Amino acid sequence: MNVDLTVSFQPIFLLGKRRRQVGAEYLVRGKGGFSNPLTLFNWAKSFGKLKQADINCCFTCAEAASRYNGMVFINIFSCTLAELLEHAKDIFIFVPPERLVFEISEQDALRNLDMIHRAVAAWKAMGVRFAIDDIASGYDRIAALVELEPAFIKLDGALTRNCHINQTRQIVIKHLVKMARELHVDIIAEMIETIDEYDALKKLGVKYGQGFLLCKPKQAE
Template sequence: EHTFKMLALSPEHTSSYSINLSGVTIADRDIYDHVISLFEQYQIPAERICFEITETSAISHLESALYFMDKMKAFGCKFSLDDFGSGLSSFSYLQKLPVDIIKIDGAFVQDMDTNPINRVFVENIKRTAEAMNKKTIAEFVENADIEVMLREIGIDYGQGYHIHKPEPWYEASQE
């Protein structure tokens, strides 16, 4: 509320302002109504506000974060993902842990043949792995198109039904 009061007292300033939202705030399903009432009370244009949420908060409270973000974006606000890479799938952890292989989550691989954003993400993980002298494994290799893309990118190993269906180790060792 402090930021809204400050903006209302200085209508001549037209710059945008960022407001950090905590995980507790994001988890509160009533926050949307409260924030809308602040916009109405102080007559602040929505495009002047950018809400910042951390990757950890967004992941920890995904459903409520998505609800709030969708509603506020429709209202005209912007969002910034703060501390990207410091959350559950962190690059900072990657630098500290003595791992040899980076396993790329199937959520980014399974539709990279139709989602160019995920392809770029996989490419960047590969580049990061190379810079750290680590190998890569892609999960969810479910079709030939994805396999070709992964080979083009230079992913070292693949895992998924297109390559081989899972089976008990004793059956695999008899082949």
């Protein structure tokens, strides 16, 4: 199963009067009918090759990010983390551990929470950090996820969209920010598309952000 892959990246910024790029999320897309990553990974899963495909995508992103000096965020399936440990030294050739951040989606992490604790601890012992992606709401779920002690929590676009005019979303974000500060976790807001959303998130105490307002995804060289 050979699929040609392309890599794009979307910068992540420190929100403030002088916003500054601090990292980038690297994203893999397949050519042809595999432009949607879910299509690509579902296809690989149908052949029993999900972990292999995930590892290949991780290496592809790491190699594409080798010249970048900021934090490098790479999406990974939780079921791949343990097997990927065997390739850690090879990945660090491209991205040193202190700059590498693995992103795990909220739902994926919850499904495999008991299984991944040891693998997460092993990666963190080498200096790699973790981000929990697609956080929307649900304190019981968030409480379980923070047992992984991530460095970052990424707010889903469902929360950030129109947050400047939605009081309920503002309340949820405000409490998430408060909780994150107490846990020494930084929050990254995704899908910031308007200056009003940007100003509201900044006012609510969100530290980092990404989205079309700040910078659209770019093709990696």
